[in-house]
Amino acid sequence: MADATNAKRNKVVPDIVVGRLPLYLRTLIRLEEEGKIVTSSQELATRLGFSSAQIRKDLSHFGEFGKQGTGYNIAYLMQQLKNILNLDAMWDVALVGVGDLGHALARYGRFVPKGFRIAALFDADPRKIGTRVNNIPVQNSEHIVDAIKQAGIKIAILAVPLDVAQDTADRLVEAGVQAILNYAPTTLIVPPNVKVQNIDPIAHLQKMTYYCER
Amino acid sequence: MADATNAKRNKVVPDIVVGRLPLYLRTLIRLEEEGKIVTSSQELATRLGFSSAQIRKDLSHFGEFGKQGTGYNIAYLMQQLKNILNLDAMWDVALVGVGDLGHALARYGRFVPKGFRIAALFDADPRKIGTRVNNIPVQNSEHIVDAIKQAGIKIAILAVPLDVAQDTADRLVEAGVQAILNYAPTTLIVPPNVKVQNIDPIAHLQKMTYYCER
Structure with a gap:
């Protein structure tokens, strides 16, 4: 189980990684609007023009959000990213x-x-x-x-x-x-x-x- | 003597360095408006919040623009940056x-x-x-x-x-x-x-x- 808040407290995440999180969130929202439930680092990579390895590495700073072979649950990853970015309230x-x-x-x-x-x-x-x-x-x-x-x-x-x-x-x-x-x-x-x-x-x-x- | 055009043709400059050139140019224009003739990597560093070493390294990709101890001629460095950024015409x-x-x-x-x-x-x-x-x-x-x-x-x-x-x-x-x-x-x-x-x-x-x- 990922615990994004602890991950954030315990280590310094490179600023450039933090800057990519809103783009991941934006893309996940788009995928959800398209009716998708699950996504993969490959799909995110195609949408964002980053490598899938970079996406997995960026997200790994904050915990384990997906299972090998089954991808990411979009709603769950969105919620985690919102928590990490302090977007839980207006x-x-x-x-x-x-x-x-x-x-x-x-x-x-x-x-x-x-x-x-x-x-x-x-x-x-x-x-x-x-x-x-x-x-x-x-x-x-x-x-x-x-x-x-x-x-x-x-x-x-x-x-x-x-x-x-x-x-x-x-x-x-x-x-x-x-x-x-x-x-x-x-x-x-x-x-x-x-x-x-x-x-x-x-x-x-x-x-x-x-x-x-x- | 710097030859920015050749420097540009002959090697690949990191994209992140290219992205800082407009900020150098913007700051030089500001310094010139303030009536200054010469500046230094230290002064640019203070204005920009970068380190002076980074500024010297960034500019060194394109040639030698200043002399040790005398700093940069603002008008000359501005013109060189405009050439490098293809801003010689509208x-x-x-x-x-x-x-x-x-x-x-x-x-x-x-x-x-x-x-x-x-x-x-x-x-x-x-x-x-x-x-x-x-x-x-x-x-x-x-x-x-x-x-x-x-x-x-x-x-x-x-x-x-x-x-x-x-x-x-x-x-x-x-x-x-x-x-x-x-x-x-x-x-x-x-x-x-x-x-x-x-x-x-x-x-x-x-x-x-x-x-x-x-």
């Missing part, structure tokens, strides 16, 4: 910066079914403060530290302009935020206990043009 | 899917200064076809293969719903696209000569909740 998320991108994110329909609820919006623009996006009121980002502390929010999405990104991140850290999804095209300096993931379409495009021919 | 980009996210991307002001011009928009919705976003007409995605071929576009941004993502990717490949920035939350199956970079905020958030405490 996370409240603060979204900072309600420009074009912030607007699109505030209205993004996939957050709630995947365990994330945009619980607070912040902006510095007086014309935006007090308005609602997707029925969530936009709060004055001047009060962000107290508002996030009071709401007990631990996760933030940063969609502010570049020149205020670091300052905003500092205030999120002060408010007790543990994880920042950063859409500003800059490297944020945060304490080691705070996680940052960066989404910069330019960096992604430039990585690919290295391989492109005109 | 890339035309096709954006497929003009929903909330597609809208935000079509209006995103950083593409052009960083070497990417949204040259064509596509959508399947008859109410959107013929309208303009940021003065670019939305074309019928039924004609996407011919339109992209005729325009000679090699890079696409995919912002379509999940259920049509793979089919759309197949048509982009048929049209000669070499690089796809994929915002649909699924793994695209493409030929080995086509590069894909994935942006899925859910996967990024779920990677971080692994480390979070409620």
Whole structure:
């Protein structure tokens, strides 16, 4: 019997392995939606473009999830991955910066079914403060530290302009935020206990043009 | 004297190193904007949160860009990185899917200064076809293969719903696209000569909740 929680407590799993778990979960959900009950590392490999050996090795960090020859029970493995990723209950998320991108994110329909609820919006623009996006009121980002502390929010999405990104991140850290999804095209300096993931379409495009021919 | 083009032709650089080059370039541009002429691997390390040894090793794949003790000339290293990343001229980009996210991307002001011009928009919705976003007409995605071929576009941004993502990717490949920035939350199956970079905020958030405490 796998005990994912103990596995997690007792050893350090490489960050790159942790980063693949959401992709496994996403693929398992897709397979379940297609009506499948059981899957295999081979099937996951085909869907994900990884090797089946890598998938087995990644999952083995957390326990034994399948039997040799019978594959993985999809519902069981999904539940285990949700436990490992702390997705057993909904996370409240603060979204900072309600420009074009912030607007699109505030209205993004996939957050709630995947365990994330945009619980607070912040902006510095007086014309935006007090308005609602997707029925969530936009709060004055001047009060962000107290508002996030009071709401007990631990996760933030940063969609502010570049020149205020670091300052905003500092205030999120002060408010007790543990994880920042950063859409500003800059490297944020945060304490080691705070996680940052960066989404910069330019960096992604430039990585690919290295391989492109005109 | 560095010869980045030859370095690139003659050996295979690890993909993870290529992925860090846009971050070096982004940081160099920032340093130049701050009025600096010369930088060091130590300064880049502080800005980026990498070790200075890693930065020196990454850059050494492409030649000798700095002298021991005098650091890197920022303008020169920027130009070399632009050459390596094929950013010497503007890339035309096709954006497929003009929903909330597609809208935000079509209006995103950083593409052009960083070497990417949204040259064509596509959508399947008859109410959107013929309208303009940021003065670019939305074309019928039924004609996407011919339109992209005729325009000679090699890079696409995919912002379509999940259920049509793979089919759309197949048509982009048929049209000669070499690089796809994929915002649909699924793994695209493409030929080995086509590069894909994935942006899925859910996967990024779920990677971080692994480390979070409620």
